[in-house]
Amino acid sequence: MxxxxxxxxxxxxxxxxxxxxxxxxxxMYTCGPTVYNPAHLGNFRTFLFEDLLRRxxxxxxxxxxxxxxxxxxxxxxIKRANERGLTITQVTNPVIxxxxxxxxYLRIERAESYPRATEFIPQMIAxxxxxxxxxxxxxxxxxxxxxxxxxxxxxxxxxRLDTREVRPGARVSQDEYxxxxxxxxxxxxxxxxxxxxxxxxxxxPWGRGRPGxxxxxxxxxxxxxxxxxxxxxxxxxLIFPHHEDEIAQSEGATGKQFxxxxxxxxxxxxxxxxMAKRLGNVHTVADLRENAVSAAAVRHFVFSTHYRQELNLxxxxxxxxxxxxxxxxxxxxxxxxxRGGTPALAEAARIAVESARAALFDDLNAPEALAALHTFxxxxxxxxxxxxxxxxxxxxxxxxFALIDGVLDVVPEEVSVEAGLAERVEALxxxxxxxxxxxxxxxxxxxxxxxxxxxxxVEDLPTGTRWTKVR
Ligand code: AMP
Ligand code: ZN
Numbered sequence: 247m248x249x250x251x252x253x254x255x256x257x258x259x260x261x262x263x264x265x266x267x268x269x270x271x272x273x274m275y276t277c278g279p280t281v282y283n284p285a286h287l288g289n290f291r292t293f294l295f296e297d298l299l300r301r302x303x304x305x306x307x308x309x310x311x312x313x314x315x316x317x318x319x320x321x322x323x324i325k326r327a328n329e330r331g332l333t334i335t336q337v338t339n340p341v342i343x344x345x346x347x348x349x350x351y352l353r354i355e356r357a358e359s360y361p362r363a364t365e366f367i368p369q370m371i372a373x374x375x376x377x378x379x380x381x382x383x384x385x386x387x388x389x390x391x392x393x394x395x396x397x398x399x400x401x402x403x404x405x406r407l408d409t410r411e412v413r414p415g416a417r418v419s420q421d422e423y424x425x426x427x428x429x430x431x432x433x434x435x436x437x438x439x440x441x442x443x444x445x446x447x448x449x450x451p452w453g454r455g456r457p458g459x460x461x462x463x464x465x466x467x468x469x470x471x472x473x474x475x476x477x478x479x480x481x482x483x484l485i486f487p488h489h490e491d492e493i494a495q496s497e498g499a500t501g502k503q504f505x506x507x508x509x510x511x512x513x514x515x516x517x518x519x520x521m522a523k524r525l526g527n528v529h530t531v532a533d534l535r536e537n538a539v540s541a542a543a544v545r546h547f548v549f550s551t552h553y554r555q556e557l558n559l560x561x562x563x564x565x566x567x568x569x570x571x572x573x574x575x576x577x578x579x580x581x582x583x584x585r586g587g588t589p590a591l592a593e594a595a596r597i598a599v600e601s602a603r604a605a606l607f608d609d610l611n612a613p614e615a616l617a618a619l620h621t622f623x624x625x626x627x628x629x630x631x632x633x634x635x636x637x638x639x640x641x642x643x644x645x646x647f648a649l650i651d652g653v654l655d656v657v658p659e660e661v662s663v664e665a666g667l668a669e670r671v672e673a674l675x676x677x678x679x680x681x682x683x684x685x686x687x688x689x690x691x692x693x694x695x696x697x698x699x700x701x702x703x704v705e706d707l708p709t710g711t712r713w714t715k716v717r
Pocket of ligand 2: 463
């Protein structure tokens with residue numbers, strides 16, 4: 247069984263073997279949403295790629311400590327708060343609620359923490375101070391503190407920027423006159439009136455101000471995960487300048503490598519020519535719900551394309567995914583209800599698990615894992631048509647399906663495994679009732695024991711028999 251796990255590292259532009267530094271727990275930081283508007287499906291494509299990644303890391307046998315920040319102070323949030331006469335918190339709180347609701351709808355697992363930028367101001371100030379002390383940051387005449395990129399020689403290593411182009415002497419625009427170098431970026435922004443009005447200003451050694459966006463991520467990542475992370479992820483647009491600047495700030499302050507691996511998901515695009523169709527206007531999770539597009543279908547659609555390839559959102563692609571997950575759901579129910587299998591079923595299950603693991607461990611090849619699942623469904627359906635009495639083959643098929651679906655999570659809710667389970671338990675309880683009626687207590691007991699072995703507790707009450715899933 248393949249156990250080497252390989253991942254594309256933007257830092258080296260290569261697929262490389264990956265393992266957490268401590269051999270046990272992957273410390274991963276994922277840039278989260280800017281919470282001024284509900285996240286769109288493009289954002290969620292990136293969050294789904296990260297959900298796939300964390301599930302595959304666990305399948306490989308590691309635990310995961312994932313941090314996803316919530317950017318709750320930035321220009322757009324302040325602008326909105328100002329327009330509406332609100333504080334930034336009043337703008338961001340409801341959007342954060344929507345984010346979690348949408349995340350749950352798409353079955354994106356909860357990260358271990360969701361720090362809000364505004365809750366880490368002291369850590370951000372300490373980081374700016376460390377950079378000032380080390381001589382790589384300076385306060386300019388406008389009161390803001392900037393990172394001096396020409397005092398950090400490795401600047402540009404992630405985005406492979408030709409740093410000569412951004413050396414002093416480059417054009418300096420009108421509003422950036424106070425910086426030493428046009429490319430220097432703000433660590434701490436001097437407070438303006440609208441920042442004060444909306445609760446977006448804090449005291450600091452450099453006067454009232456607020457953190458720059460890049461600074462937030464460096465401070466929160468290092469506070470919660472340590473100075474060197476295993477993995478840092480986001481959408482491809484974040485490579486420059488956001489991640490480049492995170493590296494500069496973090497490594498400029500600690501002198502240590504900030505993240506061993508950098509992983510970036512490609513963009514979700516929308517196909518303008520097909521927007522007239524029924525599913526054509528789907529851009530947010532709310533739109534998905536209104537159009538009865540299940541989470542399973544969205545996941546199937548997203549995972550049908552490799553995370554490093556651009557993906558086009560179109561009505562046809564969503565229809566295709568809806569049909570595919572319908573087939574998967576029907577199969578899930580059939581598998582739950584079947585009583586026995588054949589040796590060939592067990593063999594198909596083994597092949598499916600092996601192919602899915604090999605694909606997922608090879609730079610998260612979800613399209614191939616999905617293909618392995620569909621191949622398995624085809625083979626297993628043929629075997630189930632044939633009948634069979636092999637209970638262990640049946641169990642093997644169920645385990646294979648559960649393992650693959652545990653990563654992809656593509657069984658639509660209307661025919662979920664749980665629903666299939668309920669039907670099967672009810673059928674067995676009916677059999678048990680019949681056995682008791684004919685005073686065949688041995689058969690009745692055997693049914694009860696087999697249910698208990700599956701984690702189903704059976705209770706006989708005066709009103710009838712009740713069952714509960716205990717594990
Ligand atoms: P933002 O809220 O703009 O900070 O973005 C949150 C995440 O979504 C970041 O990782 C972005 O790179 C990612 N993102 C933004 N637009 C898209 C898109 N169209 N496709 C995929 N990811 C995106
Ligand atoms: Zn970030």
